[in-house]
Amino acid sequence: MVNNNKRLDRTFAALVDPTRRAILARLEREDGASISALAQPFVIKLPAVMKHLDVLDNAGLITRSKVGRTVTVRLRPEPMREAMDWLRRYERFWSQSLDRLAAYVESKEAEARKKRR
């Protein structure tokens, strides 16, 4: 439970930053990217991108492999699954609001049908 909590701490902390989320989102679309390709769309400098990659790596959300001079970064999405499972327990609140909305729409439709008769 403690380890579980520490992993969640690291995952959520990694997801706090929009640059890191953008890197993850890109790696979701592309199967592996070089560090320079990853850094290219950002206005921040390469060392700052490297720091973000360190945070993602420490959270277990990416892997880095070096071939020659090129480091390829790949997504390792597993820790996000735990974060999502944690959030999932709140899902019933949204489905409840949808149920209430559906009930409201139905009652309005029933009213409208009555008036038409």
Next chain:
Amino acid sequence: MVNNNKRLDRTFAALVDPTRRAILARLEREDGASISALAQPFVIKLPAVMKHLDVLDNAGLITRSKVGRTVTVRLRPEPMREAMDWLRRYERFWSQSLDRLAAYVESKEAEARKKRR
């Protein structure tokens, strides 16, 4: 998109801390709790709990209402929905691994059936 990103920043930042997650999890089970009741299971002091509640409030994850001297804290789970939607795009990776596992089990079963013949 920028506002969207800022909201996600705040939501994930609020979820980083295990005490704040425990408070949210409790409010998911109970419809409203007083601050002293919320603070009771933690070893940290009341002012520290109050600071955590401020973070949750700023992230729009709780509401606080005062009647007389009692402040009642309630869950406001909506921002978590956006966080979950963000995470959901990675879901296909987990279902892919499950698909691969299922295919592996099936091939093993087919092998076993062949051997029995």
